[in-house]
Amino acid sequence: MKKKLLFLLSMLGGGIIGGAGAAFFLKNNPGAWTKTEVLGAAAAFLLAFVGQVVVHEFGHFLFGKLAGMRFYSFRVGFLALEIENGRLRFRLYKNLGYLGLCVMLPTQEGHNRKTLMLYMVGGLVLNLVSLALCLYLILDRQVTSGFGLWFACSTVFLAFVLFLANAMPIKNSSNIATDGKYLLDGFKQSPDYYSLADILSLNALSLSGEDPAVFMPRFLQRHQQTEDPTFKVNFLAYNYLYYLSTGQPEAAFQTMQEMEPFLEQYPPTQRKEIQKEQLFAYSFLQPAPAKAKEIYQQIETRLALGKSADDYRVQAAYALYIIQEPEKARHFISEGKKVADLSMMKSFVPLEKDLLHTLEKAAQEQHLETV
Known part of the structure; x- marks a missing residue:
């Protein structure tokens, strides 16, 4: 119920801002629209949407670097820049997977509270910065008509929506936590925070191609330190893959059996x-x-x-x-x-x-x- 209410409030806020932007645009562009103007407005909205995804992920990259994390991958839709064998390479994925994703690797000690919170807040900060910049351009009448105005209005709307969607402290139906969830749990130093931080570390290290034999041992007992069944399954799933990777089929099977009582709650x-x-x-x-x-x-x-x-x-x-x-x-x-x-x-x-x-x-x- 709480998630639905937060979602409705964010959509209401976004709708108000979007409506105000559209009204401002129409006031400055009276009369019937030509086909070219309609296509231009649609292109501006699409460009603003992609731009906000890039801005959000760049915020994670920038603040992650400030926190001392290592860069691995920057992805928008099907396109990605990744570190492979020490070199930066362009990659085209066949599956969409993520709308946007910036993978930063933790230090050998893992994510401490400050570094992870700094990384998480980066996307939100840059969404707000772009919103404020475009709002200033609109109110100061730096852009007054045409493509530029529609792009600025679209950016204000989309920056606000993306900020709210990522700032709401929830986990979605796929058990993926928002930036806001990480930040709130980090401020509270709740047990969930440390589980979320370790799962994030495991995901990032696994995506990057690090050797499981090197990074996994320190996480093998992690499932015993949480009462949350979802986190237990997540940690045990990585243990299972680790045991398979290191030629321990009996341990992998036992891990699968240990996982089974919690699957209904996953x-x-x-x-x-x-x-x-x-x-x-x-x-x-x-x-x-x-x-x-x-x-x-x-x-x-x-x-x-x-x-x-x-x-x-x-x-x-x-x-x-x-x-x-x-x-x-x-x-x-x-x-x-x-x-x-x-x-x-x-x-x-x-x-x-x-x-x-x-x-x-x-x-x-x-x-x-x-x-």
């Missing part, structure tokens, strides 16, 4: 991602056909839509060890190998390749046995 939009690995555990790590088939029925549609390496890897394991269809498994393995390098979580790309290779060998052996 956000529904993300639960199927964990259930994928649950299916893999009961297909490959310790095959249990009845359990695997039960899980498969719950996520069959999700798997059919998936096009990532882990989607294909899970389907290959199920086809190979549960329904024993090696030809189908080999198809999934082939598709998985094509997209393995495209995984966003670069730290676990070697794991995906190793598992696909292991499955490929097993599928070949099973195929030969049936010939």
Whole structure:
């Protein structure tokens, strides 16, 4: 209820500002609009929207650098600039993933309270700065008509909406916390804050391709330090991938079992991602056909839509060890190998390749046995 109220209030505020901007524009541009003016206004709004996403993420970058963090990636929509092998590279993603994302890596000691709060406030600050600048240009009549005025009015509106959307201290349905949530919990020094900070560290390090064997050990007991079931699952999921990466299948399976009692309380939009690995555990790590088939029925549609390496890897394991269809498994393995390098979580790309290779060998052996 609280989230809905905050959302409605932000939309109401944005609507008031947007309406005022539109009224100001129409007052200074009387008469019927031509087709060119309509297209110009639409282009100005779109440019202002992209601009505000860039401004917000640049704020995170700027304040993150001030906090002493290391830059890894700056992404807007499908386009990204990333550090790869010590060099800055341009990358085009096939999936949208994030509207905007600036990944800054923590120090070896992790995120302390001040550095993380400084990083988080940066996007909000630059949204407000751009809002104030464009508002000044409008009120001082530096821009009075045409594309410039519509762009300035659009920027004021969108900067306000993006500021409110990111400043509201909530977690969305995918369990992603807003900047405001981090800042409020940081001020309060609540238990949630330290969990959020560590999850952010794990996400950033995994995206950047850091070696899990290096950064994961200090987080392995982290799930025992929180009572929140969502955080427990998040930490345990990373533990599971770490154990797989370091050749500890029994520990990975035990971690999956430890996760299971908390899955019902995990956000529904993300639960199927964990259930994928649950299916893999009961297909490959310790095959249990009845359990695997039960899980498969719950996520069959999700798997059919998936096009990532882990989607294909899970389907290959199920086809190979549960329904024993090696030809189908080999198809999934082939598709998985094509997209393995495209995984966003670069730290676990070697794991995906190793598992696909292991499955490929097993599928070949099973195929030969049936010939």
